Amino acid sequence: MAQTLYQFVNMIVVYLLGWWGPYWPSLSPYGAFWAPWISYLIVGVIVVFASLFNVIVMIWWERKLIGRFMDRRGAMHVGFAGIFQNFADGFKLFRKQPFSPKNADQVGYYFAPSAYMIASLLILGFLPISFGFFGGSVPLSLLVALAIFSFAPLFIFIAAWSSNNKYSLMGGMRTAAQLVAYEIPLLLAIVAVVALTGSFDLSTIVQDQASFGWFAVPLFLGLVIFFVAMLAEVERIPFDLPEAEAELVEGWNTEIGGMLFAFTMFTDYVRALVGCYLIVLLFLGGWSMPAAVSGFPLAGIIWFQVKTYIVFSVFIWVRAALPRVRTDQLLQIGWKRMLPLSMINIVWALALVVWGWPYVHLPGGL
Numbered sequence: 425m426a427q428t429l430y431q432f433v434n435m436i437v438v439y440l441l442g443w444w445g446p447y448w449p450s451l452s453p454y455g456a457f458w459a460p461w462i463s464y465l466i467v468g469v470i471v472v473f474a475s476l477f478n479v480i481v482m483i484w485w486e487r488k489l490i491g492r493f494m495d496r497r498g499a500m501h502v503g504f505a506g507i508f509q510n511f512a513d514g515f516k517l518f519r520k521q522p523f524s525p526k527n528a529d530q531v532g533y534y535f536a537p538s539a540y541m542i543a544s545l546l547i548l549g550f551l552p553i554s555f556g557f558f559g560g561s562v563p564l565s566l567l568v569a570l571a572i573f574s575f576a577p578l579f580i581f582i583a584a585w586s587s588n589n590k591y592s593l594m595g596g597m598r599t600a601a602q603l604v605a606y607e608i609p610l611l612l613a614i615v616a617v618v619a620l621t622g623s624f625d626l627s628t629i630v631q632d633q634a635s636f637g638w639f640a641v642p643l644f645l646g647l648v649i650f651f652v653a654m655l656a657e658v659e660r661i662p663f664d665l666p667e668a669e670a671e672l673v674e675g676w677n678t679e680i681g682g683m684l685f686a687f688t689m690f691t692d693y694v695r696a697l698v699g700c701y702l703i704v705l706l707f708l709g710g711w712s713m714p715a716a717v718s719g720f721p722l723a724g725i726i727w728f729q730v731k732t733y734i735v736f737s738v739f740i741w742v743r744a745a746l747p748r749v750r751t752d753q754l755l756q757i758g759w760k761r762m763l764p765l766s767m768i769n770i771v772w773a774l775a776l777v778v779w780g781w782p783y784v785h786l787p788g789g790l
Contacts (some may be wrong), residue, residue: 433470471548477694478729480510485733486740492746520682525588528679532586537677537684540579541691544698547572551701552627554711554724566706568625570611573657573698577603580676583688587679595676598665598751602656604756606663610653612766613646615707616773620781630710636782640707641711646769647707648763651738654699656758658692661743665751700735702730708735 437459484499484507491498499506524533536698550565550572577600583595617639618624621632633639640647656663677688708731711724749757 433466434459437463437466441668446726467549472545475545475548475694476690477695478697482693482697482733482736483510483738489737489740490744490751493741514686517682517686522682524686525679528588532582533679534684536579536583536586537687537691538585540576541687543572543579543696544691544694545577548694548701550626551698551705552630552710553701553728564624565626565723566614566618566629569626569698569702570614573695574603576657576695583680584676587676589679590679592676593679599659599676600655601751602659602663602665602754602758605755606653606656606762608764609649609758609762610657611651611696612763612770613650614706616643616644616646616769619770619773619777626710630705630712632782633709634712638707638709642776642781643707643769643773645765645772647703649769650706651703652757654703655739655742656754658695658699659758660696660739662746662749664756665754674705696736696739697732700732700739704731712734 441459487506487509488498499509502509502512524530547569550569552565580599581596584592584599587593617629620639620643621629623629623632629639659665677685680688711728713723713727
């Protein structure tokens with residue numbers, strides 16, 4: 425039986441504590457108490473470092489692919505094919521002296537970017553990336569991930585307001601309006617998936633797709649809606665209005681510099697990673713793969729990551745192909761286009777359920 429990541433780590437921790445018991449007698453009575461906490465800490469470290477590795481690769485891949493779209497090579501000079509350019513940029517930001525604007529709210533200025541990053545990393549603990557390879561078994565993992573994901577507008581608005589800068593405040597207000605406008609179609613697209621599976625457990629959703637096919641086929645409209653809404657949620661072009669450098673200097677993080685700026689940039693890519701994970705889990709079958717390659721070690725994780733980077737490549741393609749929309753266009757797309765299409769998608773999903781999904785029998789015996 426497959427184990428969760430926490431169960432696997434906890435088994436190793438309990439074994440090591442038992443092995444050290446004779447050599448450290450004072451530790452033995454407390455082994456049962458400390459084992460779960462040590463296991464949680466190790467799982468958290470694994471999630472953080474795995475996300476850090478993915479973010480580094482994603483930034484490098486975006487630089488290389490966007491360069492190809494622009495008929496250039498992208499990052500080239502630091503490391504092989506520019507792979508260490510991200511480390512150079514991070515070291516530069518780490519060396520910058522931290523400061524805060526005059527009359528800024530110090531608590532909000534330092535708290536909001538940090539909370540923004542921590543909340544985004546926390547989501548990754550609830551997203552399975554292979555059979556049994558996730559932090560723990562959470563029956564409502566999809567609901568929990570979406571609840572944490574929705575905290576972003578609050579933290580961004582606090583960071584914008586506390587900076588004591590009108591451009592930052594305008595960017596924060598744009599963020600609040602944009603994320604609210606697109607969270608509703610995003611959630612309605614998920615309702616259609618839940619209607620077909622009857623579960624908020626992401627592992628169950630992936631297993632249903634392994635049995636009956638990817639939901640991208642019967643719910644193609646839902647996939648398009650979710651993809652567009654996720655682009656807006658992670659504030660990528662053409663929906664990067666909160667950071668419109670031509671209008672708002674740098675948007676809500678205009679006054680943020682040094683490591684705080686590194687936190688915000690890192691978090692933007694973490695949220696993009698979460699968005700790609702959700703698209704793969706909900707519509708593209710998760711880690712389900714052809715039987716011919718399922719026997720290789722770590723095949724599920726590798727297959728899942730390949731799908732994730734394909735989705736992220738489409739994100740980059742959209743960035744290279746489309747211009748930034750205006751604020752009024754952005755809101756009209758969300759409220760006047762996406763919302764009605766989301767309702768149509770739900771009606772279609774309910775119709776599939778009434779017709780006997782996954783063994784559909786159309787009315788009239790067709």
